[in-house]
Amino acid sequence: MAHETPVVTKFLRERPDDSWQFETARAFNAAYTRIEKAFSMGAEAIVEEVQKSGLRGKGGAGFGTGQKWSFLPKGVFPRYLCVNGDEGEPATFKDHMLVERDPHQLVEGVIITAYAIQANHAFIYLRGEFGLGTERLQQAIDDAYTHGFLGKNIGGSGFDLELVLHRGAGCYIAGDETGLLSSLEGERAMPRIKPPFPAAQGLYAAPTVVNNVETISTIPHIIAHGGDWYAGMGVNRSTGTRIFSVSGHVQRPGNYEIELGMTFRDLIEGLAGGMRDDRRMKFFIPGGASAPWLLPEHLDSPLDMDYAGAELRTMLGSGAITVFDETVDPLLVSWRLAKFYAHESCGKCTPCREGSSWIEKVLYRMVNGRGRPEDLDLLLSFGNNIVPGLNAPFAQTTICALGPSTMSHVVSLDRWFREEIIERLERDTARRRSLEIVSVSAGAGS
């Protein structure tokens, strides 16, 4: 039977009315008590423990967190920790909840992580639109300073940490690791060519770790219970739990924290209550807008990051699942996503800048009855310039993953709905031609 396994969402569910307050978090969630244990373990042991846990980044790419930390070049200082709270991947709303409702868990995770990677300056880049989130997180940071958990010589350990809340200003690409760094440096949030990777040259060209809000919020729990405890949950190389944001045509949209390995069906039909209004599902997006789509026939697949990539040719990405019922026009969803990527493309790489807007234009005519039978292949030919080969795992001609993401939905149209779409485009074209003939003959007769 489908059930949740709350770890990072446990406390905010237990205390829905005051979980974000310092006193409550201290009294009922042992907030900031894991710091002492972390300090006594020492930096290297923390990194090892996190590697042992198998924790992987929860922002989208799923890279090993401990491994990422271990890439920092030895003996190079200063180092920086940047927490990615820009959450802009369409249909993802987990970090929004964590920041608003358990900011102390995040701040504690930042302190432990900064200690582990020996950074004395950390930044939380928070999406600008999170008005309440900004307020509560800033309050949490202020409280942590007041009680000596931030600032100089934390808990008598000799470790200093300054933590700055940096508000974004409305921009999807600031959620890309290097886009975030550009933005934090006061520039347009344009991603940078890698290498050098941020671990070698990140913020201000210094060694930098960038981790997602949910990833960092997990750290205090790994310190409290150990890497083995975390690795004991989940499936294969997808250890532990993840928050899935379920939205669209389900009975109970919301965030569900589950052990990885559960099936899509248990999550969508069990926890989220299944389809609304007794309708049938047409398709769903399994990992945020950038993930290729899946069909009802895939519902019994496990929520396993590697299985999703290797067997389903998609990804669990940011953990956002959007469900669409049989009344939804896949072309409409595709066009809306194309519009999103065309708007959010930063303009740095030509294939993405040009490609994203042409994809939007062609999809617009397709969705509005002015498409041509060859339009789907036309889209794929644009796409081939952005994602050579058009097959997952995506190759790319762009610096960041926004380029390939512009094609995920188009590839999905081709993969699952090709016949249906071509038939529709042929019908639309025939109807337009018949109108042309009518108007020509009407013109001739007058």
Next chain:
Amino acid sequence: MSFSATERRRAEHITAQYPQSRSATLPLLHMVQDRDGWVSPQGIEDVAEFLGLTPAIVLGTCSFYTMFKTAPVGRLVVSVCTNIACLVNGGPDLFEHLRREYAHSDDVYVEEVECLAACDLAPVLQVNYEFHGPLTGETAVALIERYRAGELKARTISGTRQGSDH
């Protein structure tokens, strides 16, 4: 005109948090937007002067971000999401309804935005970066009118709490 003494202190406090002062560009743009109700050419010049940058560099950064309004927008920014979860839950109709309702309003600015990360509330909108949802055209107008009448206290145009230091 440049920063007042109070603004300068606030700007110095913000800038001191960063190893390099240019990082304060976004926070300072939020600050001048709160002061003027939009990011005016004067606001750009003030930030540039304070940070020792050219106005062109500051404007170049500013114009990349949707929250910075480079023309006056009135008192209330209503941001309506029409991305995928809202798309199939009435977001586009909600946006059209509000756009028509406030087409000639001086103090309510209705804009279509990308996913606001609150899809469990679809269709969702923000009034000065406060979340509300799910809404219909009618309930949304009633809500906005409560803000207009002062029954609901709005955040500033940049989404900070009135009188708050952040």
